[in-house]
Amino acid sequence: MNSFSLDGLDATGIASARLSLPLGQVADDKAMLRTAAEMTRDLLAPRPALYWTDLLLSTAVGYAALAGAILFEPLDWAIVSWLVSVLALYRAASFIHEVSHMKHAAVPGFRLGWNxxxxxxxxxxxxxxxxxxxxxxxxxxxxxxxxxxxxxLAHMKPWSVPLFVLVSALAPIGFLVRYALLTPLTILVPWLRRPVEARFSALCINPEFRRRPTEGEAMRRWWQLEIATSIWAIGLIAATATGVLPLKAFVILLATISGMMAINQVRTLVAHLWENEGEEMSLTAQYLDSVNVPPPATLPVLWAPVGLRYHALHHLLPGLPYHSLGEAHRRLSTAFDGHSPYHKASYDGLPGLLNRLVRGTLRSR
Known part of the structure; x- marks a missing residue:
């Protein structure tokens, strides 16, 4: 299939065109979009048993390894256990992405169970x-x-890349402040509630983003989860301060969350090419600005779990459940010829993508 065109260039020119033209000028390849949707319609249904099994196994391994990291005396075994805990809980935590997309009636109770x-x-x-x-x-x-x-990010200063990861590693401190301090304060001082909701209630990377008010059932669920998290955070601090929870256990828990957030932030660095500077973009341009890291690469199973290795495909077909993305990619890779823009979003792995990003920041100096 040879359907992509851009300002007079045929599909053979897409690689250079993507680099030389602003992404805002990339038009949609409607044939590719239509074919991708048609060929994956039978993959849209989530498989509840797989969701639950994956989540429960990842959670069980993660917390068991966390206990090992706290209890093991030999330092080397404690470190290995901690690394297993970080990776397993990171996989379990990555289901938040599925929770944000799924029709919850299709996987009953999953959002509650995940929380x-x-x-x-x-x-x-x-x-x-x-x-x-x-x-x-x-x-x-x-x-x-x-x-x-x-x-x-590709147009920002070189120091922005390590800073981007460092800030994420401090996330557990921010979480404690958000729920142990700010939640009770917004109850005691109601006028604080709106700025806290707008500025400190979203997992996002854009510092200028301000969240709009939530209403109805979503707001009720928000309050239930926030109060539960606040009680947990206050309980952690109180238990540690009174010696009920050993300081070592508290520090290792925070270090685990920090490790998870840092890995996710590194993944975020290579989830897109980050080349757009504020223009609206076509869906095809969004796809080309995003990244797939398909097999034969194996390490993405660890640093981009739960379908995140197919991030570009997810932007093309956001309704596909994570367990369908691999099959969808296999089908579409076969359906589109080598000149199709579909293949232009696939990359070999993390090192090359990070190198590309860093080189982009150096050119922007």
Whole structure:
């Protein structure tokens, strides 16, 4: 299939065109979009048993390894156990992305179960992503100043890349402040509530993003999760201060959350090319600005779990559940010929993508 065209260039020119033209000028390849939708319609149904099995196993391994990191005396075994805990709980936590997209009637109780197992204990309840992440997929918002999950990182200063990761590593301190301090304060001082909701209630990377008010059932669920998380955070601090929870256990828990957030931030660095500077973009341009890291690469199973290795495909077909993305990619890779823009979003792995980003920041100096 040879359907992509751009300002008079045929599909053979897409690689150079993507680099030389602003993404805002890339038109939609309607044939590719239509074919992708048609060929994956049978993959749209989520498989509840797989969702629950994956989440429960990841959670069980993660917390068991966390206990090992706290209890093991030999330092080497404690470190290995901690690394297993970080990776397993990171996989479990990554289901927040699925929670933000799924029709909840299709996987009954999953949002509640995820929050009980992961969201509240790790102080990142689902309301911080629901109602936020969907804005990243809005055609008129993606890559603009109103996108909570986009920054033109490829055009920023070189020091912005390590700073981007460092800030995420401090997240557990921010979580404690948010829920142990700010939640009670907004109850005692009601006028604080609006700025806290707008500025400190979303998992986002755009510092200019301000969350709009939530109402109705979503707001009721938000309050339930926030109060549960606040009680948990206050309880952690109180238990540690009184010696009920050993300081070592508290520090290792925070270090685990920090490690998870740092890995996710590194993944975020390579989830897109970050080349847009605020223009509205076509869906095809959004796809080309996003990244797939398909097999034969193996390490993405660890640093981009739960379908996140197919991030570009997810932007093309956001309704596909995570377990369908691999099959969808196989089908579409076969259906489109080598000149199709579909293949232009696939990359070999993390090192090359990070190198590309860093080189982009150096050119922007």
């Amino acid at each position: 009980a197992l992961i969201g509240v204990p790790l102080m990142a309840p689902s309301f911080t992503y629901e109602g936020v992440h969907n804005l990243h997929h809005a055609k008129t918002r993606y890559g603009t100043a109103e996108d909570p999950e986009y920054l033109p």
